[in-house]
Amino acid sequence: MNKHITTFCLALIFLMFASCIDQITFPLDKGTEKLIVSGQINNLDEDKFVFLSETTSANREPLYSGQYLVLNDLPRPVRGAQVVVIGSDNSQSRFNEIGPGKYMLGREVKFKSGVEYHLEIIIQGKRYLSIPEKMPDIVGEDELSYEFVRGNFKGAPETAFISIQTEVSLPETIEPYYLRWDVDEAYYWNLTFFPNPFNKAPPDCYVFDFPDPERIALFNGQASGFSTNQNRQIVAQRVVDESFLSRHYFNVRQVSISRESFDYWQKVKVLVNNTGSVFDTPPAPIRGNLYNDKDPEEVVLGYFEVAKVSQKRIYTTRADVPFFLPEICTYERNRPLDKYPKTCLRCSEFPNSTNDTPHWWFDQ
Structure with a gap:
């Protein structure tokens, strides 16, 4: 089984499972690294998180583990990014990096119904944006x-x-x-x-x-x-x-989500049934709602949600x-x-x- 384990889930991302399900292998192009974005803002009084990582390319440099150099397929956290959520009401809220690839927005920041929000990520001069979404009005x-x-x-x-x-x-x-x-x-x-x-x-x-x-x-x-x-x-x-x-x-x-987010998770579900875990990097690229504003052909994995949540x-x-x-x-x-x-x-x-x-x- 060929698995590429990554931080690929909303909320807290900590992989503890490995699956024994038979897989259908879809080759993942490893010629270039791909950005993985996972995050959500919602109506709850809680801290909000965005997780950033990159898939492994064929020519990636070895990683120093503290004792020796290692080569593996594990995605690596993206550090030093600028992460901001922007509202159609001209509001801007900046996420702070609190750990490797983990960015947090404090619970004091509130989000409103009827306002469109999108994420802006700047990494080494590259600018990534999410497609704006409104918070749904209803949840069960x-x-x-x-x-x-x-x-x-x-x-x-x-x-x-x-x-x-x-x-x-x-x-x-x-x-x-x-x-x-x-x-x-x-x-x-x-x-x-x-x-x-x-x-x-x-x-x-x-x-x-x-x-x-x-x-x-x-x-x-x-x-x-x-x-x-x-x-x-x-x-x-x-x-x-x-x-x-x-x-x-x-x-x-x-989680009450948009139709676009629902369609995205439907595609992920199909792949998970073939590969074993929502935490695995999709073996075939699934475009989410994020893009490089200078290079729309670049594949960005993951999804940034604007959701209404009942917990x-x-x-x-x-x-x-x-x-x-x-x-x-x-x-x-x-x-x-x-x-x-x-x-x-x-x-x-x-x-x-x-x-x-x-x-x-x-x-x-």
């Missing part, structure tokens, strides 16, 4: 539930997994609308409590991830043909493991899980330190983790 509501199941999970029999479902209240309108569901997860991880003279517990550890990156849940309100405003969707499934020993959240975002959360605790869960981080007196998984010793071993409690953690 989700009523979340979960079910623990033991059965066939992506070809693996007798597997314990959880299924996150929503009973969707669809918008009551005769106007066309288009929906997508994004799901991320956050859970508390128990680090090993080693005995010490001060009886000091290890720091809190919160881990963030995407539970089901292969799934792209879409709904076309214009073509649905539903006579009621209710619809049931499975929005995520994932294996039950040690992360369910403590509180485990699933954050579900129902709900649901969580499980250990008492909810009907399966046995091994406690791999429990202290054992005669167990050597090197026999503990590294994730039992340091929260930072997880690619996306923090010792700070999310502000919403105890809201439910």
